[in-house]
Amino acid sequence: MRHLTLALDIMGGDNGPHIILSAAFKALNEFPQLHLIFCGDEGVISSWLKQHTSISLQRYSVVHCNQQVLMADNPASALRHKKDSSMACAIRHVQDGQADACVSAGNTGALLAMACSQLKTLAGVNRPALVSSLPTAKGRKVYLLDLGATVQCDAQTLLQNAVMGSVLAQEIAGIERPRVAILNVGEEQIKGPAAIKQANALLAANKQINYIGFVEGDDIFNDIADVIVTDGFSGNIALKSCEGLVKLLIEQIKRDAQRNLLSKIMAKLARPLLRRLYLRVNPDQYNGASLIGLRGIVVKSHGNASDEAFLYAIREAIQEANRQVPTKIKDKIENLLMERS
Amino acid sequence: MRHLTLALDIMGGDNGPHIILSAAFKALNEFPQLHLIFCGDEGVISSWLKQHTSISLQRYSVVHCNQQVLMADNPASALRHKKDSSMACAIRHVQDGQADACVSAGNTGALLAMACSQLKTLAGVNRPALVSSLPTAKGRKVYLLDLGATVQCDAQTLLQNAVMGSVLAQEIAGIERPRVAILNVGEEQIKGPAAIKQANALLAANKQINYIGFVEGDDIFNDIADVIVTDGFSGNIALKSCEGLVKLLIEQIKRDAQRNLLSKIMAKLARPLLRRLYLRVNPDQYNGASLIGLRGIVVKSHGNASDEAFLYAIREAIQEANRQVPTKIKDKIENLLMERS
Numbered sequence: 001m002r003h004l005t006l007a008l009d010i011m012g013g014d015n016g017p018h019i020i021l022s023a024a025f026k027a028l029n030e031f032p033q034l035h036l037i038f039c040g041d042e043g044v045i046s047s048w049l050k051q052h053t054s055i056s057l058q059r060y061s062v063v064h065c066n067q068q069v070l071m072a073d074n075p076a077s078a079l080r081h082k083k084d085s086s087m088a089c090a091i092r093h094v095q096d097g098q099a100d101a102c103v104s105a106g107n108t109g110a111l112l113a114m115a116c117s118q119l120k121t122l123a124g125v126n127r128p129a130l131v132s133s134l135p136t137a138k139g140r141k142v143y144l145l146d147l148g149a150t151v152q153c154d155a156q157t158l159l160q161n162a163v164m165g166s167v168l169a170q171e172i173a174g175i176e177r178p179r180v181a182i183l184n185v186g187e188e189q190i191k192g193p194a195a196i197k198q199a200n201a202l203l204a205a206n207k208q209i210n211y212i213g214f215v216e217g218d219d220i221f222n223d224i225a226d227v228i229v230t231d232g233f234s235g236n237i238a239l240k241s242c243e244g245l246v247k248l249l250i251e252q253i254k255r256d257a258q259r260n261l262l263s264k265i266m267a268k269l270a271r272p273l274l275r276r277l278y279l280r281v282n283p284d285q286y287n288g289a290s291l292i293g294l295r296g297i298v299v300k301s302h303g304n305a306s307d308e309a310f311l312y313a314i315r316e317a318i319q320e321a322n323r324q325v326p327t328k329i330k331d332k333i334e335n336l337l338m339e340r341s
Numbered sequence: 342m343r344h345l346t347l348a349l350d351i352m353g354g355d356n357g358p359h360i361i362l363s364a365a366f367k368a369l370n371e372f373p374q375l376h377l378i379f380c381g382d383e384g385v386i387s388s389w390l391k392q393h394t395s396i397s398l399q400r401y402s403v404v405h406c407n408q409q410v411l412m413a414d415n416p417a418s419a420l421r422h423k424k425d426s427s428m429a430c431a432i433r434h435v436q437d438g439q440a441d442a443c444v445s446a447g448n449t450g451a452l453l454a455m456a457c458s459q460l461k462t463l464a465g466v467n468r469p470a471l472v473s474s475l476p477t478a479k480g481r482k483v484y485l486l487d488l489g490a491t492v493q494c495d496a497q498t499l500l501q502n503a504v505m506g507s508v509l510a511q512e513i514a515g516i517e518r519p520r521v522a523i524l525n526v527g528e529e530q531i532k533g534p535a536a537i538k539q540a541n542a543l544l545a546a547n548k549q550i551n552y553i554g555f556v557e558g559d560d561i562f563n564d565i566a567d568v569i570v571t572d573g574f575s576g577n578i579a580l581k582s583c584e585g586l587v588k589l590l591i592e593q594i595k596r597d598a599q600r601n602l603l604s605k606i607m608a609k610l611a612r613p614l615l616r617r618l619y620l621r622v623n624p625d626q627y628n629g630a631s632l633i634g635l636r637g638i639v640v641k642s643h644g645n646a647s648d649e650a651f652l653y654a655i656r657e658a659i660q661e662a663n664r665q666v667p668t669k670i671k672d673k674i675e676n677l678l679m680e681r682s
Contacts, residue, residue: 074529185573193574217580236526237575242582243558245583
């Protein structure tokens with residue numbers, strides 16, 4: 001890994017700055033070439049750093065911010081009135097070229113608004129997309145986008161999302177010709193809303209993309225596709241429904257394991273089995289949704305991320321910076337525009 | 342239970358008529374007042390019945406059909422050209438009043454088209470909805486609709502779905518004042534597509550419905566709501582994504598249990614724990630999506646249902662017939678129209 005600088009929004013998220021600082025500390029240990037910029041309340045950051053003196057002063061810098069974007073803040077209002085927030089500060093460092101990427105666990109809507117306003121979308125990209133990966137059969141993963149950046153997508157936006165998801169799968173997952181699909185309510189060509197049918201025709205005619213057609217919700221986990229494209233409304237609902245189900249199952253296992261002495265013993269004996277299952281579906285390891293299509297790298301961590309989960313988001317940002325994902329997307333979108341003209 | 346007659350589409354589904362006949366046999370044993378009409382190929386049905394002579398001849402009748410709707414059939418073409426199919430036959434028995442309800446595991450699109458055409462929607466209902474229940478925390482269940490009958494719903498259709506879901510939760514789950522929510526990408530009033538915002542305003546102003554506002558995907562399993570309303574596109578994707586995830590987890594547990602001798606022993610010891618978990622998420626027991634809003638009861642079983650799963654669908658049809666769900670929906674929709682006028 002080359003020298004990299006990441007700007008972190010220390011104040012974002014539900015679990016307090018110490019979670020993010022603890023993840024930062026782990027990241028500095030894991031990546032010797034990493035430099036971090038801590039954007040947030042200097043007092044809070046300093047008092048944490050005093051208890052963790054093993055971090056070399058050369059490895060980080062602190063930028064004090066007077067404001068903090070709250071989870072309940074309206075995105076438009078945050079954009080207008082919170083210019084001195086830790087979130088705006090982290091994005092500004094990417095905009096100025098002082099950081100290669102930024103990571104925030106704060107308010108998604110505000111992060112999207114600020115990132116669009118400060119970084120701007122790449123030429124030829126209508127709207128940025130929120131993308132994340134999910135586990136599939138055979139231990140692989142699938143990129144799902146959009147997850148909520150654009151609630152309703154037209155056919156062109158879906159096509160651009162297919163290109164952008166394809167770049168991520170190539171660069172981050174190392175898949176040579178990623179299989180790209182559109183999420184729909186059936187595999188037949190005649191199904192679905194108009195935008196999806198139009199996007200289907202555009203993708204089928206496109207030579208850049210390895211397009212495989214429509215897939216259904218249960219195919220997300222089937223290892224049928226490497227990239228699944230959908231509008232922000234359905235994508236968000238698919239992702240969150242699955243998260244909700246995983247939470248329900250984990251609670252169920254925990255409660256079952258406490259039913260009686262026999263259950264406790266069984267759970268103890270089966271712990272490695274249950275642990276492997278948990279690790280497989282644990283949303284933490286799929287943490288780090290990226291906001292792509294912008295002139296800079298912005299990674300969004302879950303609001304209630306643990307330090308391990310936030311560390312995954314940092315790793316994602318590092319990978320995208322190393323692979324120069326925005327440049328690759330820019331090139332592919334340019335090819336797309338040329339193909340059309 | 343009073344005397345009830347159900348018409349079964351014996352030829353629908355991926356797993357062959359014997360699965361459905363085997364479920365029928367179990368249902369006749371479970372419900373002594375039940376009479377069944379088997380719609381399908383007489384030869385196939387007779388040869389099965391010959392091997393199962395313990396069923397009294399008074400408990401069933403066979404109606405021979407020359408045609409069968411295939412899974413790949415286009416709904417419009419099936420509607421036009423397969424009037425002598427087992428599916429059309431089962432629905433016709435409901436239309437004629439010879440059956441109190443019908444159950445099919447066949448092509449969903451064709452079932453929807455035939456049911457709409459033959460049974461018609463109730464007065465005041467724009468479109469029928471496909472509804473099913475999912476497990477939630479605390480061992481309860483939530484009704485989710487629409488699951489794909491109407492890909493894009495306007496505000497009025499969402500409002501009607503809220504009324505219909507509410508009736509199901511009252512009559513089938515026995516909940517006095519079901520909590521009704523709209524599925525959205527955030528809980529704030531300003532979020533989501535126009536139809537959803539309009540439906541939110543309509544529901545907030547409506548006195549019949551115990552409306553609690555917007556919920557997100559992960560709230561499906563939170564026991565926050567008893568009924569969650571969404572358009573057919575998102576509902577289908579939410580349901581199928583969760584089904585896909587459950588399949589992935591079950592496969593994972595099975596594979597893990599076969600890794601080595603230690604894993605095998607662990608899995609054996611933990612079997613009751615894993616079994617409880619499996620039963621909790623096993624889609625079979627949530628099988629039986631109902632097509633509601635029609636002048637008759639139509640229950641759709643999963644195409645690849647096992648006999649146990651098909652039996653759940655039969656039980657659902659019996660419950661709806663016993664509680665006279667269509668009449669209750671008709672009354673509620675009439676109240677809704679009166680409130681507005």
